[in-house]
Amino acid sequence: MANKSPADLPNVSKDELLGYYRDMLLIRRFEEKAGQLYGMGLIGGFCHLYIGQEAVVVGLEAAAQEGDKRVTSYRDHGHMLACGMDAKGVMAELTGREGGYSKGKGGSMHMFSREKHFYGGHGIVAAQVPIGAGLAFADAYLENGGVTFTYFGDGAANQGQVYETYNMAQLWNLPVIFVIENNQYAMGTSVKRSTKSPSYWERGAAYGIAGEAVDGMDVLAVKAAGQKAVEYCRAGKGPYILEMNTYRYRGHSMSDPAKYRTRDEVEKMRSEKDPIEHVRDLLVTGGHASDEELKAIDKDIKAVVNESAEFAKESPEPDVSELWTDIYA
Ligand SMILES: Cc1ncc(C[n+]2csc(CCOP(=O)(O)OP(=O)(O)O)c2C)c(N)n1
Numbered sequence: 001m002a003n004k005s006p007a008d009l010p011n012v013s014k015d016e017l018l019g020y021y022r023d024m025l026l027i028r029r030f031e032e033k034a035g036q037l038y039g040m041g042l043i044g045g046f047c048h049l050y051i052g053q054e055a056v057v058v059g060l061e062a063a064a065q066e067g068d069k070r071v072t073s074y075r076d077h078g079h080m081l082a083c084g085m086d087a088k089g090v091m092a093e094l095t096g097r098e099g100g101y102s103k104g105k106g107g108s109m110h111m112f113s114r115e116k117h118f119y120g121g122h123g124i125v126a127a128q129v130p131i132g133a134g135l136a137f138a139d140a141y142l143e144n145g146g147v148t149f150t151y152f153g154d155g156a157a158n159q160g161q162v163y164e165t166y167n168m169a170q171l172w173n174l175p176v177i178f179v180i181e182n183n184q185y186a187m188g189t190s191v192k193r194s195t196k197s198p199s200y201w202e203r204g205a206a207y208g209i210a211g212e213a214v215d216g217m218d219v220l221a222v223k224a225a226g227q228k229a230v231e232y233c234r235a236g237k238g239p240y241i242l243e244m245n246t247y248r249y250r251g252h253s254m255s256d257p258a259k260y261r262t263r264d265e266v267e268k269m270r271s272e273k274d275p276i277e278h279v280r281d282l283l284v285t286g287g288h289a290s291d292e293e294l295k296a297i298d299k300d301i302k303a304v305v306n307e308s309a310e311f312a313k314e315s316p317e318p319d320v321s322e323l324w325t326d327i328y329a
């Protein structure tokens with residue numbers, strides 16, 4: 001990037017780039033804060049951070065339109081923020097407080113928003129994949145033009161229910177985008193150790209489903225691929241697979257010391273492929289924003305995140321009577 005002249009830069013407006021920068025930075029700072037609160041004992045249970053993968057969800061949200069749906073795994077805070085859910089409500093759910101999206105009764109993996117069409121948050125690996133096809137079935141049935149983004153990991157991509165879903169989705173021509181977030185690891189198991197043919201998207205061919213691999217660290221590449229997939233689905237051509245090549249910087253969850261990979265590997269990714277640094281370079285090299293302007297954005301985002309953390313600390317614990325509400329029986 002350092003050797004690039006403005007003439008080599010992609011044709012993207014300043015506002016679009018600033019939007020990506022803000023949205024990705026919000027996820028990064030929110031997750032860093034969640035990690036801190038976890039360390040302080042204010043968040044309990046499982047907590048899976050999305051740091052490093054921000055370009056995937058931000059690029060795809062830029063390709064979505066009002067009414068489109070999304071469903072994902074337990075690594076879900078970034079997806080919530082990117083679709084417009086409130087940082088305070090997400091953070092307060094992490095701390096198990098009344099002001100959280102599930103009134104403090106769900107935690108990190110169990111938040112939903114009908115308003116933003118966010119259908120979770122699922123702790124069972126790949127369980128959200130058939131659910132995503134079901135959401136798309138409803139859209140097809142209602143003929144409302146909606147598209148569903150169904151996110152899952154490389155580990156999930158080896159599960160049987162994914163392929164049962166591919167079959168039915170293609171058979172019924174469902175408007176669903178299967179987004180494989182290939183972050184190279186499933187807990188401590190690398191793709192190399194688990195998978196014979198690590199091109200997950202190509203497996204769609206067995207079902208007649210089109211797809212492609214995408215540089216998931218480049219928000220512009222993600223957005224472009226997302227637009228193509230969305231147009232394909234909205235045109236009634238059936239499902240589409242996007243395999244996002246990405247990387248998580250932190251361990252699988254807060255309790256993972258990540259001894260299965262070297263520090264050098266992580267450092268190399270951070271220094272050469274960081275999705276936020278990439279957009280920052282485009283903004284600065286293109287003459288769109290000065291260091292000072294970007295620092296001011298950083299400050300704004302930190303304020304939003306700090307406010308969410310204060311809210312999450314001050315919101316009361318749910319009342320004991322809440323033990324008897326929202327029970328499905
Ligand atoms: C059915 C099932 N099996 C095993 C687990 C334990 N488990 C939780 S996350 C995970 C790894 C999944 O990795 P991947 O799909 O690559 O997603 P990532 O965590 O990398 O985002 C496993 C095995 C589970 N939650 N559900």
Ligand SMILES: [Mg+2]
Nearest residue numbers: 153154185186
């Ligand atoms: Mg993975």
